[in-house]
Amino acid sequence: MTxxxxxxxxxxxxxxxxDRSHAMANVSLSLAANEILCVVGExxxxxxxxxxAIMRLLPGGVAIDGGRILFEGRNLAxxxxxxxxxxxxxxxxxxxxxxxxxLNPLRSIGDQIGEMFEIHTDLLAGEIRTRVLxxxxxxxxxxxxxxxxxxxxxxxxxxxxxxxxAMALALDPxxxxxxxxxxxxxxxxxxxxxxxxxxxxxxxxxxVLFITHDFGVVAxxxxxxxxxxxxxxxxxxxxxxxxxNPRHAYTKQLIAAVPPLKAPPPRPLSSDPILTIEHxxxxxxxxxxxxxxxxxxxxxxxxxxxxxxxxxLGIVGExxxxxxxxxxxxxxxxxxxxxxxxxxxxxLACLTREQMRAETRHIQMVFQDPFASLNPRRKAxxxxxxxxxxxxxxxxxxxARAKELFGLVGLxxxxxxxxxxxxxxxxxxxxxxxxxLALEPDVLVADEPVSAxxxxxxxxxxxxxxxxxxxxxxxxxxxxxxxxxxxxVCDLVAVMKSGEVVEAGPIGAVFGDPQHPYTQAxxxxxxxxxxxxxxxxxxxxx
Amino acid sequence: MEFAxxxxxxxxxxIGLLLFILVLAMAATADWLYPRDPLALAGRPLIWPFSNPxxxxxxxxxxxxxxxxxxxxxxxxxxxxxxxxxxxxMIGITIGAFAGYYGSWVDTVLMRVTExxxxxxxxxxxxxxxxxxxxxxxxxxxxIGIVSWPASARLTRAEFLSLRNREFVQAGRTLxxxxxxxxxxxILPNALPPVIVYASVVMAVAILLESAxxxxxxxxxxVASWGNLIGAGRDVLRVQWYVxxxxxxxxxxxVLAVSLVGQGxxxxxxxxxxxx
Numbered sequence: 001m002t003x004x005x006x007x008x009x010x011x012x013x014x015x016x017x018x019d020r021s022h023a024m025a026n027v028s029l030s031l032a033a034n035e036i037l038c039v040v041g042e043x044x045x046x047x048x049x050x051x052x053a054i055m056r057l058l059p060g061g062v063a064i065d066g067g068r069i070l071f072e073g074r075n076l077a078x079x080x081x082x083x084x085x086x087x088x089x090x091x092x093x094x095x096x097x098x099x100x101x102x103l104n105p106l107r108s109i110g111d112q113i114g115e116m117f118e119i120h121t122d123l124l125a126g127e128i129r130t131r132v133l134x135x136x137x138x139x140x141x142x143x144x145x146x147x148x149x150x151x152x153x154x155x156x157x158x159x160x161x162x163x164x165x166a167m168a169l170a171l172d173p174x175x176x177x178x179x180x181x182x183x184x185x186x187x188x189x190x191x192x193x194x195x196x197x198x199x200x201x202x203x204x205x206x207x208v209l210f211i212t213h214d215f216g217v218v219a220x221x222x223x224x225x226x227x228x229x230x231x232x233x234x235x236x237x238x239x240x241x242x243x244x245n246p247r248h249a250y251t252k253q254l255i256a257a258v259p260p261l262k263a264p265p266p267r268p269l270s271s272d273p274i275l276t277i278e279h280x281x282x283x284x285x286x287x288x289x290x291x292x293x294x295x296x297x298x299x300x301x302x303x304x305x306x307x308x309x310x311x312x313l314g315i316v317g318e319x320x321x322x323x324x325x326x327x328x329x330x331x332x333x334x335x336x337x338x339x340x341x342x343x344x345x346x347x348l349a350c351l352t353r354e355q356m357r358a359e360t361r362h363i364q365m366v367f368q369d370p371f372a373s374l375n376p377r378r379k380a381x382x383x384x385x386x387x388x389x390x391x392x393x394x395x396x397x398x399x400a401r402a403k404e405l406f407g408l409v410g411l412x413x414x415x416x417x418x419x420x421x422x423x424x425x426x427x428x429x430x431x432x433x434x435x436x437l438a439l440e441p442d443v444l445v446a447d448e449p450v451s452a453x454x455x456x457x458x459x460x461x462x463x464x465x466x467x468x469x470x471x472x473x474x475x476x477x478x479x480x481x482x483x484x485x486x487x488x489v490c491d492l493v494a495v496m497k498s499g500e501v502v503e504a505g506p507i508g509a510v511f512g513d514p515q516h517p518y519t520q521a522x523x524x525x526x527x528x529x530x531x532x533x534x535x536x537x538x539x540x541x542x
Numbered sequence: 543m544e545f546a547x548x549x550x551x552x553x554x555x556x557i558g559l560l561l562f563i564l565v566l567a568m569a570a571t572a573d574w575l576y577p578r579d580p581l582a583l584a585g586r587p588l589i590w591p592f593s594n595p596x597x598x599x600x601x602x603x604x605x606x607x608x609x610x611x612x613x614x615x616x617x618x619x620x621x622x623x624x625x626x627x628x629x630x631x632m633i634g635i636t637i638g639a640f641a642g643y644y645g646s647w648v649d650t651v652l653m654r655v656t657e658x659x660x661x662x663x664x665x666x667x668x669x670x671x672x673x674x675x676x677x678x679x680x681x682x683x684x685x686i687g688i689v690s691w692p693a694s695a696r697l698t699r700a701e702f703l704s705l706r707n708r709e710f711v712q713a714g715r716t717l718x719x720x721x722x723x724x725x726x727x728x729i730l731p732n733a734l735p736p737v738i739v740y741a742s743v744v745m746a747v748a749i750l751l752e753s754a755x756x757x758x759x760x761x762x763x764x765v766a767s768w769g770n771l772i773g774a775g776r777d778v779l780r781v782q783w784y785v786x787x788x789x790x791x792x793x794x795x796x797v798l799a800v801s802l803v804g805q806g807x808x809x810x811x812x813x814x815x816x817x818x
Contacts, residue, residue: 328712331716333712333715333716356718357718357719357720358718360716360717360718361718364716364717365712365713365716367709367712367713368709369709372708372709372710373709373710373712373713374710374713375710375714375728375731375732376710376732377731377732378728386714386717386719387717387718390717390718390719390720390723391718432713435713435717436716439717
């Protein structure tokens with residue numbers, strides 16, 4: 001097969017003062033018609049830069065400084081901007097990670113898709129409308145006739161991504177670049193979008209360059225794979241070869257870091273409950289005047305769960321399922337409306353603010369976003385010592401304790417003097433963990449603690465968490481949307497949907513033999529389900 | 543250090559800083575260069591500037607040395623500017639912080655009060671305050687501070703609204719921090735940069751407000767302020783225009799300096815402009 005898009009020894013220079021001199025260094029890739037090439041790598045590996053370099057949409061100060069990008073007999077690296085505009089959209093189309101920001105919020109979907117025809121063809125308004133309707137039908141948006149008039153905010157995330165795909169495929173481009181198109185979507189929606197891309201690609205024979213960080217997605221969709229690290233392609237080959245038999249050390253390490261979707265053998269659990277959640281509910285009311293026309297959202301609806309001493313309870317669900325609201329109710333960042341939250345027999349839900357402040361030392365929280373959860377103007381050590389100072393420890397002693405805690409979470413104790421921006425994402429998450437552990441809590445509530453991290457860093461943080469759990473006898477409530485992660489760390493799991501727990505039990509039982517249809521659908525949607533399982537089998541044998 | 547580098551990259555910010563240092567130098571050297579009372583009679587009235595080496599900038603219609611009044615006036619203007627700005631920013635930050643952090647009815651009440659102040663033209667309110675409480679330099683300064691806080695309150699409130707739900711604030715709450723500590727220890731340092739930048743605008747306006755009061759002869763007549771000199775020059779504006787024009791230029795330079803410094807601070811503090 002002759003390739004349609006060839007990157008020949010392409011280098012992209014970064015402005016002076018960046019962490020490395022080249023975003024891409026001597027990258028050579030080729031893409032043939034009717035194949036999906038997945039470019040995988042961690043953040044900062046240069047995979048998105050590859051997409052931007054092909055489209056020549058590089059940010060200011062960043063430029064291609066070597067190599068050729070061959071498409072339809074031309075070198076895109078040095079064609080004029082006017083010619084490039086003709087290629088974009090018509091020859092090579094692109095879909096982005098976040099469809100909400102990639103679509104113009106002030107224009108209707110039909111208008112934005114129609115624009116592709118207005119720019120690149122001489123079709124009349126009526127014909128454009130028919131074409132747009134056909135496209136929307138093709139990407140399987142429910143009710144295309146009303147979707148054509150809808151504005152982006154009126155569609156769901158998955159529908160918006162479908163609209164983006166319709167727009168990208170409007171002019172039958174020969175190459176489609178998909179930059180993390182499913183990362184912002186829920187797992188069930190992700191499965192549908194992946195299937196759609198696969199299906200359209202087969203029918204139209206488009207060449208797809210699919211950029212992702214998720215090896216599950218790669219296993220699901222790729223024909224060939226290129227692994228990038230530090231701006232270089234370290235390994236390239238067919239999907240089965242790279243995933244099944246990786247040769248480069250970096251690829252091996254990445255693949256080993258992907259948690260397999262199978263729970264390890266169950267640990268013995270204590271029968272004493274440490275945290276009991278009984279009939280907790282939280283509703284949000286918006287709009288309405290004296291109760292009329294009000295919209296009521298049941299964020300958490302009559303949830304009852306038990307966390308045994310030393311155990312880890314996973315709460316899994318998609319966005320909007322109420323799992324984060326529940327976590328915030330546990331530490332009283334949100335006041336639940338009804339129900340009891342008993343920690344060591346004491347009901348947290350009915351405490352006053354003042355009483356709760358004293359009780360915080362028994363239940364602590366780790367947050368999702370390592371960049372937002374630390375005060376940028378406070379030194380890391382002070383952030384960790386803060387809780388101790390509040391609960392009455394002298395400052396000097398608290399700072400000394402912070403140093404010890406830094407050691408405990410695997411950071412250099414001398415780093416307490418540094419500010420948060422001097423740490424990487426994984427290190428910041430360790431600081432967040434040290435801050436929560438400073439008060440020696442009985443229960444740790446972790447809200448998506450590894451979701452914002454790269455897969456190898458994620459594996460390290462999960463390992464640390466497991467170690468600490470063992471050493472300190474922690475009981476953990478672990479909130480996550482990632483079932484693979486849940487399978488690795490949790491003893492018990494509760495699946496939430498629309499504020500309700502639909503299924504709960506030991507993780508092996510729930511994941512191995514799901515009873516509720518929603519749990520079954522959730523598990524079936526995980527991309528690359530079998531991926532990683534043989535590895536577990538090998539390990540267990542060997 | 544990095545901040546200084548960012549600041550000095552902009553030429554207009556450097557010019558502003560130089561002008562501001564010039565005004566500061568005038569204020570600092572006033573007693574040394576013109577040790578006599580600037581409001582005492584010095585010579586013949588209405589001597590034109592540069593015509594008599596004893597009175598470099600001439601004399602006003604009562605025969606007082608204009609140069610001496612300009613130098614001593616720099617002190618008064620800066621003092622009024624700084625103190626009034628401090629008062630106004632303090633009131634603004636406190637009200638904005640509580641309104642933004644607590645929301646709900648606290649926010650509603652505080653914001654209605656702020657709006658009440660904003661809808662009144664602040665010069666009119668200033669006139670009323672001075673008319674009621676008299677026009678000593680202290681009341682004038684405090685009055686200027688009191689009429690110019692609403693904008694900084696709104697600014698602080700907006701910053702608090704966006705910061706109060708950040709995870710680091712929630713983390714502080716889960717550690718058991720009291721509200722006061724969260725407001726002033728965690729959120730405020732992050733909310734401060736735009737307010738500091740805005741303070742330069744308040745300072746420029748405060749200097750102008752005092753001059754405007756003095757022009758109407760409602761400021762403290764017992765101090766040598768630039769505004770008083772302009773007010774005195776009003777009677778001879780058509781022929782001896784320099785009596786009003788010289789302090790006018792001094793005000794212009796000071797306000798310009800303060801605004802340029804403020805703009806420079808804004809550019810240096812705003813991380814999105816760093817790459818330009």
